Amino acid sequence: MSIIETRDLVRDFKKTRAVDRMTFSVEPGESVGYIGANGAGKSTTIKMLTGILKPTSGHVRTCGLDPMRERVAVARRVGVVFGQRSQLWWDLPLRDSFAILAAIHGLGEQATRARTDTLVEQLEMGPQLATPVRSLSLGQRMRAEIAAALLHSPDLLVLDEPTIGLDVLSKQRLREFLVAERRERGTTLLLTTHDMGDIERLCDRVLVVDRGRLAFDGTLTGLAATVGAQRVLVIDLAQPTPALDDIARTRLLDSESDGLRQRLAFDSEATTAAAVLAQVSARHEVRDLTIEEPDIEDVVRRIYAASGRT
Numbered sequence: 230m231s232i233i234e235t236r237d238l239v240r241d242f243k244k245t246r247a248v249d250r251m252t253f254s255v256e257p258g259e260s261v262g263y264i265g266a267n268g269a270g271k272s273t274t275i276k277m278l279t280g281i282l283k284p285t286s287g288h289v290r291t292c293g294l295d296p297m298r299e300r301v302a303v304a305r306r307v308g309v310v311f312g313q314r315s316q317l318w319w320d321l322p323l324r325d326s327f328a329i330l331a332a333i334h335g336l337g338e339q340a341t342r343a344r345t346d347t348l349v350e351q352l353e354m355g356p357q358l359a360t361p362v363r364s365l366s367l368g369q370r371m372r373a374e375i376a377a378a379l380l381h382s383p384d385l386l387v388l389d390e391p392t393i394g395l396d397v398l399s400k401q402r403l404r405e406f407l408v409a410e411r412r413e414r415g416t417t418l419l420l421t422t423h424d425m426g427d428i429e430r431l432c433d434r435v436l437v438v439d440r441g442r443l444a445f446d447g448t449l450t451g452l453a454a455t456v457g458a459q460r461v462l463v464i465d466l467a468q469p470t471p472a473l474d475d476i477a478r479t480r481l482l483d484s485e486s487d488g489l490r491q492r493l494a495f496d497s498e499a500t501t502a503a504a505v506l507a508q509v510s511a512r513h514e515v516r517d518l519t520i521e522e523p524d525i526e527d528v529v530r531r532i533y534a535a536s537g538r539t
C-alpha cells in the first residue's frame with residue numbers, strides 16, 4: 230500500500246486553481262522533496278493530504294485513508310511540522326507540551342516516557358525540557374516541533390520548510406536526525422523546502438510543482454541532468470588577476486576587485502572543482518575558495534523554462 234496516493238487531485242480557490250490534476254504516489258520509506266516557486270501549490274497539496282482542506286475533485290489517500298472522512302485516523306499515522314506555525318504551547322515548559330500531545334494521541338504512560346526519552350536524547354533537548362517554548366532559540370524550537378510530531382511514531386512525517394532560518398550547524402543536526410529517523414524506523418518523509426541542501430542530503434526523490442501541476446518527478450540527479458544544474462566555484466586570488474575566461478569546461482560569471490575574486494560556473498558532469506582549481510592554481514596563487522550550492526529557485530526556473538514557461 231502506498232503511503233500517499235493522489236489522482237487528478239484538484240483544489241480551486243474562487244478563480245485560482247491552486248492544485249491542478251495532481252497525480253503521484255509515495256511508497257513506504259521514501260524521502261520526497263516537494264519543491265516549487267511561491268504560490269505553486271505546495272501547501273495546498275499538503276493540507277489536502279492531511280485533511281485540513283477538502284479537495285474540489287479527484288482522489289487522495291494518506292496511509293490508505295481518506296483524509297477528510299478519516300481525519301482522526303490519519304492524524305494517528307501522520308506527523309506534520311509547519312516551520313512557520315507551532316503545535317507547542319508557548320508558555321508551558323517543553324516537557325508539558327510533550328505530555329499533552331502524548332495524552333491527545335492516547336499514548337500510555339510507559340510508551341510516552343520511552344518515546345519522549347528517545348527523542349529528547351536523539352535531538353539533544355534534555356537541557357530545554359523545563360524551558361517555556363517561547364524562550365527556545367529557533368533551532369531548539371524546530372527540534373522540539375519535530376520531536377512533537379514524532380511522539381506517536383507516525384508512518385509519515387510531513388515537513389513544511391523545516392530548516393528555514395536555521396544556522397548551518399542547526400540545519401546539519403536536524404538533517405542528521407531525520408536521516409537516522411528514516412533509517413531506523415522506516416519513516417516516510419515528505420518535505421517542502423527552498424533549500425537545495427535539504428534536498429541533497431535528505432531526499433532520494435524530487436517532485437517539482439508548477440502552477441498546481443507536476444512538472445518533474447524523479448531523482449535529484451535526473452533533475453540536475455534535465456536542467457543542467459551548474460556548480461559555481463568562487464576563487465579568491467592573492468593578486469589582482471586578469472579575467473579567468475579561458476579555463477577549460479568553465480564559464481566566468483563575474484570578476485570583482487580587479488580580479489581578486491572570480492566566480493566560475495562548471496557542470497559537475499563535465500569536470501570537478503579539483504580539476505578547475507588545478508588549472509587556476511597552475512597559473513595564479515589561490516588564497517581561498519568556496520563552492521556555491523545550486524540555488525533551488527534557479528533549478529525550479531530552469532525546469533519551468535524547459536517545460537515552456539518563461
Ligand SMILES: Nc1ncnc2c1ncn2[C@@H]1O[C@H](COP(=O)(O)OP(=O)(O)OP(=O)(O)O)[C@@H](O)[C@H]1O
Nearest residue numbers: 242245246247265266267268269270271272273274
Ligand atoms: N485560502 C486561500 N484562499 C485563496 N487563495 C489561496 C488560499 N490558499 C492558497 N491560495 C492560492 O493558491 C495558490 C497556491 O498556494 P499555496 O499556498 O499552496 O502555494 P505554495 O506553493 O505553498 O507557496 P509558498 O511557497 O509561498 O508557501 C496561490 O495562488 C495562493 O494565492
